[in-house]
Amino acid sequence: xxxxxxxxxxxxxxxxxxxxxxxxxxxxxxxxxxxxxxxxxxxxxxxxxxxxxxxxxxxxxxxxxxxxxxxxxxxxxxxxxxxxxxxxxxxxxxxxxxxxxxxxxxxxxxxxxxxxxxxxxxxxxxxxxxxxxxxxxxxxxxxxxxxxxxxxxxxxxxxxxxxxxxxxxxxxxxxxxxxxxxxxxxxxxxxxxxxxxxxxxxxxxxxxxxxxxxxxxxxxxxxxxxxxxxxxxxxxxxxxxxxxxxxxxxxxxxxxxxxxxxxxxxxxxxxxxxxxxxxxxxxxxx
Amino acid sequence: xxxxxxxxxxxxxxxxxxxxxxxxxxxxxxxxxxxxxxxxxxxxxxxxxxxxxxxxxxxxxxxxxxxxxxxxxxxxxxxxxxxxxxxxxxxxxxxxxxxxxxxxxxxxxxxxxxxxxxxxxxxxxxxxxxxxxxxxxxxxxxxxxxxxxxxxxxxxxxxxxxxxxxxxxxxxxxxxxxxxxxxxxxxxxxxxxxxxxxxxxxxxxxxxxxxxxxxxxxxxxxxxxxxxxxxxxxxxxxxxxxxxxxxxxxxxxxxxxxxxxxxxxxxxxxxxxxxxxxxxxxxxxxxxxxxxxxxxxxxxxxxxxxxxxxxxxxxxxxxxxxxxxxxxxxxxxxxxxxxxxxxxxxxxxxxxxxxxxxxxxxxxxxxxxxxxxxxxxxxxxxxxxxxxxxxxxxxxxxxxxxxxxxxxxxxxxxxxxxxxxxxxxxxxxxxxxx
Numbered sequence: 001x002x003x004x005x006x007x008x009x010x011x012x013x014x015x016x017x018x019x020x021x022x023x024x025x026x027x028x029x030x031x032x033x034x035x036x037x038x039x040x041x042x043x044x045x046x047x048x049x050x051x052x053x054x055x056x057x058x059x060x061x062x063x064x065x066x067x068x069x070x071x072x073x074x075x076x077x078x079x080x081x082x083x084x085x086x087x088x089x090x091x092x093x094x095x096x097x098x099x100x101x102x103x104x105x106x107x108x109x110x111x112x113x114x115x116x117x118x119x120x121x122x123x124x125x126x127x128x129x130x131x132x133x134x135x136x137x138x139x140x141x142x143x144x145x146x147x148x149x150x151x152x153x154x155x156x157x158x159x160x161x162x163x164x165x166x167x168x169x170x171x172x173x174x175x176x177x178x179x180x181x182x183x184x185x186x187x188x189x190x191x192x193x194x195x196x197x198x199x200x201x202x203x204x205x206x207x208x209x210x211x212x213x214x215x216x217x218x219x220x221x222x223x224x225x226x227x228x229x230x231x232x233x234x235x236x237x238x239x240x241x242x243x244x245x246x247x248x249x250x251x252x253x254x255x256x257x258x259x260x261x262x263x264x265x266x267x268x269x270x271x272x273x274x275x276x277x278x279x280x281x282x283x284x285x286x
Numbered sequence: 287x288x289x290x291x292x293x294x295x296x297x298x299x300x301x302x303x304x305x306x307x308x309x310x311x312x313x314x315x316x317x318x319x320x321x322x323x324x325x326x327x328x329x330x331x332x333x334x335x336x337x338x339x340x341x342x343x344x345x346x347x348x349x350x351x352x353x354x355x356x357x358x359x360x361x362x363x364x365x366x367x368x369x370x371x372x373x374x375x376x377x378x379x380x381x382x383x384x385x386x387x388x389x390x391x392x393x394x395x396x397x398x399x400x401x402x403x404x405x406x407x408x409x410x411x412x413x414x415x416x417x418x419x420x421x422x423x424x425x426x427x428x429x430x431x432x433x434x435x436x437x438x439x440x441x442x443x444x445x446x447x448x449x450x451x452x453x454x455x456x457x458x459x460x461x462x463x464x465x466x467x468x469x470x471x472x473x474x475x476x477x478x479x480x481x482x483x484x485x486x487x488x489x490x491x492x493x494x495x496x497x498x499x500x501x502x503x504x505x506x507x508x509x510x511x512x513x514x515x516x517x518x519x520x521x522x523x524x525x526x527x528x529x530x531x532x533x534x535x536x537x538x539x540x541x542x543x544x545x546x547x548x549x550x551x552x553x554x555x556x557x558x559x560x561x562x563x564x565x566x567x568x569x570x571x572x573x574x575x576x577x578x579x580x581x582x583x584x585x586x587x588x589x590x591x592x593x594x595x596x597x598x599x600x601x602x603x604x605x606x607x608x609x610x611x612x613x614x615x616x617x618x619x620x621x622x623x624x625x626x627x628x629x630x631x632x633x634x635x636x637x638x639x640x641x642x643x644x645x646x647x648x649x650x651x652x653x654x655x656x657x658x659x660x661x662x663x664x665x666x667x668x669x670x671x672x673x674x675x676x677x678x679x680x681x682x683x684x685x686x687x688x689x690x691x692x693x694x695x696x697x698x699x700x701x702x703x704x705x706x707x708x709x710x711x712x713x714x715x716x717x718x719x720x
């Protein structure tokens with residue numbers, strides 16, 4: 001183990017959660033995707049060593065199993081997509097998500113900011129709308145979901161509905177903010193929630209109000225975020241508590257701590273990874 | 287014969303309830319202002335005829351006030367805020383919505399389990415589809431050729447049996463589905479939004495190898511689908527539907543005079559809400575859509591079958607990234623009066639899919655204009671028009687090109703002065719991309 005290697009601190013709860021997820025994945029009668037997972041045993045001291053006997057998996061390898069990813073009982077799921085960019089449509093695969101899954105970070109933000117209306121404007125092909133709608137509905141906050149291709153229209157909706165929370169990509173947030181600013185309305189949006197692809201460097205614009213940056217592995221799979229009230233470096237984030245993180249030889253792997261419809265187990269998310277003393281994960285991009 | 291609700295039917299009580307709901311509202315005074323000149327009381331209306339003394343509601347009155355000034359329920363009960371299609375006007379109607387409403391369960395009834403929808407109210411339709419045992423994949427409205435390729439790939443991966451989209455979109459999508467080898471797997475085509483012409487219907491049936499086709503009629507401001515296809519219409523290859531008369535009172539008027547008109551000839555539909563379930567109940571709303579009775583007595587038992595035959599102002603051409611509205615072209619031409627006369631022709635060309643798979647998705651528009659003098663270069667006119675003609679609610683043609691929206695526009699000369707050969711045609715799309 002390199003001195004730079006790191007993992008989420010191991011506790012009894014973490015071990016319990018990982019055992020639960022591994023059992024769930026291995027014994028899933030609906031999919032043999034993880035049928036060959038080895039049994040992980042060991043005490044708190046030896047658990048990590050046992051866990052790391054499980055082979056890691058990458059997105060490329062997961063694509064090979066794409067047929068196995070879409071045969072869950074469809075009454076209980078919705079589908080996410082594996083790609084952010086339309087350019088990569090040839091590599092696209094569908095990824096099942098439980099119909100009841102909510103967007104936990106957005107739920108927390110809606111509770112904290114109690115916006116009059118929450119607007120989301122990310123590419124509709126990302127399939128985040130149902131999760132956003134369900135999350136906001138639970139807090140009785142009306143939503144509007146708009147194509148990001150028409151910032152003036154988005155701005156008009158923000159103005160007319162008095163929306164105070166906007167979920168957007170960084171470039172659209174900047175476009176919309178600039179239009180608002182040109183009309184003297186730059187203070188209207190109190191929280192900008194920026195959805196950023198993990199595998200792509202994004203420039204976070206300077207916006208009035210708070211800015212929360214959330215990194216998604218696939219659209220709809222957030223794995224890290226920054227504190228809404230801070231202006232973090234865009235490449236650095238706090239790891240999501242929904243995953244167990246390992247950094248080994250600069251590579252970062254995640255394991256689900258919840259029984260997601262398709263759990264990720266030692267899934268490689270990046271190379272060139274480092275962790276600072278505060279537990280912020282930094283991912284270098286080319 | 288068209289069934290007109292009689293005065294003895296519950297409709298009068300329902301209309302009274304709607305009127306009380308809006309006039310006594312603590313949330314909005316919209317209708318108190320709108321109906322200020324009307325004489326109403328607790329027993330109004332006492333007849334359908336008296337209801338018709340109320341003034342019409344039109345689009346401009348709705349857009350003149352903010353969405354919250356048109357919302358008659360507590361804000362926390364509003365589930366979503368919709369805008370009328372971003373391609374339908376410069377100033378969209380922003381409308382509050384509740385899930386209540388019929389989004390159609392026809393795919394489920396047809397045994398369809400997987401549908402891809404390009405409908406913007408998907409987050410609501412998803413619920414009704416799911417309740418009926420089907421799963422919905424939502425796609426954004428394709429605006430570029432890459433969007434179409436992506437959409438076709440998604441439909442293929444999802445193994446969708448049904449698609450739900452605007453009629454022109456269904457046609458434009460076909461070549462891309464063919465490239466995926468999936469065109470003939472589509473069993474059901476559900477259309478909404480725009481009118482589907484009979485020619486479009488025939489094209490779709492030919493392209494998709496005879497799928498089950500049906501059209502629902504909906505609008506954002508009315509909140510949901512209120513024209514619903516039936517088994518008879520589907521079996522007989524009709525693109526007509528029944529109006530949801532449980533939730534709406536329909537009237538048909540002459541669009542020019544506003545007088546009642548028998549819809550055995552094209553007549554404009556006017557709707558009034560019979561329930562208060564929607565955040566903004568409609569009172570005599572002029573839809574701007576022209577309807578014709580196709581069949582007086584439908585064997586399904588739901589009254590007459592209507593066909594939407596056009597709009598009161600047939601003024602727009604949709605394409606994959608927006609639309610060309612005659613009004614907007616007029617405004618654009620007027621704004622370029624330094625270079626051209628206030629006079630033009632607009633021609634729309636659509637390709638033949640058999641010759642070129644992309645051609646259906648690549649229509650083009652030719653605008654023929656009259657320069658004020660021989661000294662005006664066509665490229666100057668093209669630049670001016672591109673900056674003043676809108677292709678959707680807020681986007682000029684020039685903006686659209688920058689954003690990779692796709693519709694070639696050709697500027698041509700209407701009459702003398704005759705341009706030089708080099709100037710005869712300026713392909714604006716390419717010009718702007720230089």
